[in-house]
Amino acid sequence: MPVSSDLEALLAQCLRREPAAQRALYARYAGRMLGVARRYAYTLPEAEDILQDAFVKVFIRLGEFRSEGSLEGWIRRIVVTTAINHWQSGKLRRQSQVEFPDTQDFVPAVSASALDQLNVREVLSLIEQLPEGCKVVLLLYAVDGYSHSEISELLGIKESTSKAQLSKARKQLLHLYQQQNNYIRL
Amino acid sequence: MIQDPEDELLDQSLRETFSDFDLTPASHIWAGVEGQLAAMPKVPRAVPYKLLLPLAGLVGVGVGWLLPREDVAPSAHKTEQSVVSAKAPRAATLQRAPALALAPDAPDVALRRQQPTRSLVSAGKGPVVASRPAVPPQSTAPAPSAEVSTAIAQQTPAPDLTPVAAPEVVAPDTMSADVAQEAVAADSQRTLVVGAAPQIVSDPAASNMVAGKAATAGTFRPDGAARERRTEYRTATHRRAEKGRSFRKRLVHLTQQVRHLFSPRRSKAAAQPDF
Numbered sequence: 034m035p036v037s038s039d040l041e042a043l044l045a046q047c048l049r050r051e052p053a054a055q056r057a058l059y060a061r062y063a064g065r066m067l068g069v070a071r072r073y074a075y076t077l078p079e080a081e082d083i084l085q086d087a088f089v090k091v092f093i094r095l096g097e098f099r100s101e102g103s104l105e106g107w108i109r110r111i112v113v114t115t116a117i118n119h120w121q122s123g124k125l126r127r128q129s130q131v132e133f134p135d136t137q138d139f140v141p142a143v144s145a146s147a148l149d150q151l152n153v154r155e156v157l158s159l160i161e162q163l164p165e166g167c168k169v170v171l172l173l174y175a176v177d178g179y180s181h182s183e184i185s186e187l188l189g190i191k192e193s194t195s196k197a198q199l200s201k202a203r204k205q206l207l208h209l210y211q212q213q214n215n216y217i218r219l
Numbered sequence: 220m221i222q223d224p225e226d227e228l229l230d231q232s233l234r235e236t237f238s239d240f241d242l243t244p245a246s247h248i249w250a251g252v253e254g255q256l257a258a259m260p261k262v263p264r265a266v267p268y269k270l271l272l273p274l275a276g277l278v279g280v281g282v283g284w285l286l287p288r289e290d291v292a293p294s295a296h297k298t299e300q301s302v303v304s305a306k307a308p309r310a311a312t313l314q315r316a317p318a319l320a321l322a323p324d325a326p327d328v329a330l331r332r333q334q335p336t337r338s339l340v341s342a343g344k345g346p347v348v349a350s351r352p353a354v355p356p357q358s359t360a361p362a363p364s365a366e367v368s369t370a371i372a373q374q375t376p377a378p379d380l381t382p383v384a385a386p387e388v389v390a391p392d393t394m395s396a397d398v399a400q401e402a403v404a405a406d407s408q409r410t411l412v413v414g415a416a417p418q419i420v421s422d423p424a425a426s427n428m429v430a431g432k433a434a435t436a437g438t439f440r441p442d443g444a445a446r447e448r449r450t451e452y453r454t455a456t457h458r459r460a461e462k463g464r465s466f467r468k469r470l471v472h473l474t475q476q477v478r479h480l481f482s483p484r485r486s487k488a489a490a491q492p493d494f
Contacts, residue, residue, distance in 0.1 A: 050256075050261070052253065055252075055253075055256070056249065056253075059249055059252065063244045063248070063249075064241040064242060064243060064244060065240075065241050067241070067242040067243075067244045067248075068237070068240035068241050068242050069240075071240070071242055072237060072240070077242070080242070081244065081245060081247075081248050084244060084248055085248050085251045085252055085255075088248075088252045089252055089255045089256065092252070092256055093259070144225070144228070146228050146232055148229065148232040148233065148236065149232050149235070149236075151236070152236075153236055153237065153240050156233065156236045156237075171233075174230070175229070175230035175233045175234065176230075176233050176234055176237050200226075203226055203229055206229070207229070
């Protein structure tokens with residue numbers, strides 16, 4: 034998607050470090066990018082930290098942006114990378130210890146499309162119950178569209194590990210959904 | 220890689236769930252971003268070459284204008300040359316005539332330069348013996364060569380020469396020809412001295428010696444015009460600022476006025492007497 038003319042002008046002003054233009058660019062993408070950061074973080078303050086660091090990087094490296102792709106996709110990648118860095122540095126902490134069930138022999142009784150009935154908060158709470166590695170790989174692959182090679186490069190793991198983590202994450206997610214559904218029914 | 224359709228559905232469901240997941244950021248996030256950006260060093264501004272280059276050129280021209288120029292010296296040299304050329308015809312008359320009359324076969328330049336010295340002697344202004352030139356200094360030879368020629372002339376007497384023709388031609392403008400003739404006839408000693416000139420010319424060793432001296436002193440034109448190169452005199456530069464163009468002259472004037480106004484002597488003079 035080519036960058037529109039008004040966005041080009043905004044980018045040019047941001048390159049000149051004009052505060053008003055920087056604020057306008059931030060206001061344009063901050064809400065969506067906070068949602069991205071919130072997926073990887075466990076709390077909102079952590080997500081806000083990720084967002085702040087990510088936008089600082091955006092303004093610093095704005096000169097490296099080529100108009101071939103979309104600016105939103107470029108900023109999104111920066112936010113995701115920043116979130117991964119936060120996770121790897123140990124800044125992202127799970128609030129409570131969760132016991133992960135053994136899902137090796139688990140056969141989901143629900144369809145994958147069953148998650149469509151849940152809203153964002155409910156899906157997010159399910160994802161937060163996943164093991165950290167599984168959660169990150171699932172989000173990177175399923176939501177943000179990274180390939181296994183990209184994930185392996187980003188996380189510093191093998192591609193096979195990434196695939197295994199993804200498979201495990203899917204099963205656990207459905208298992209968690211099924212558990213939650215049964216609990217609600219009961 | 221063939222993916223399980225169930226997995227594909229799950230991914231699709233997650234993607235759709237989070238596709239419009241927006242959150243309203245708190246205001247302190249932007250404050251933090253702004254603070255971090257302000258703490259970073261500013262981007263160095265590009266050098267405005269379009270402005271800088273003409274400015275540099277202008278400064279260069281201005282500095283070049285204020286520097287002392289070489290065209291002052293050539294103008295002074297030109298003035299000297301014009302003075303010389305104005306006096307040259309008279310000097311040439313004084314020089315050429317005796318040489319032609321007394322030594323027509325002597326083309327030596329150095330000897331021609333000696334002629335005015337002897338021609339004045341023949342003017343009869345007193346017992347002067349070849350010491351004062353009638354021509355301004357620029358057309359006369361340097362002192363050593365004149366002394367050499369005089370010494371040679373005294374060493375080689377020439378009794379067989381007739382010193383009659385020379386005074387007629389060489390007489391200065393202010394004197395009449397009769398007075399000059401009388402003076403020549405009255406003083407035989409002086410005519411003898413005058414008559415010694417052709418002998419100098421006829422002596423090849425002496426002429427070579429004098430010519431060598433003259434060559435070392437500078438190159439002279441046969442018609443007595445100004446020399447091509449002058450290395451003897453230094454161009455005066457200490458008053459060049461007063462002779463400059465209007466800008467420099469005004470600048471010097473202004474500087475002098477300021478110096479005059481703020482000089483310590485003036486402040487002492489203007490101060491009240493100390494009782």
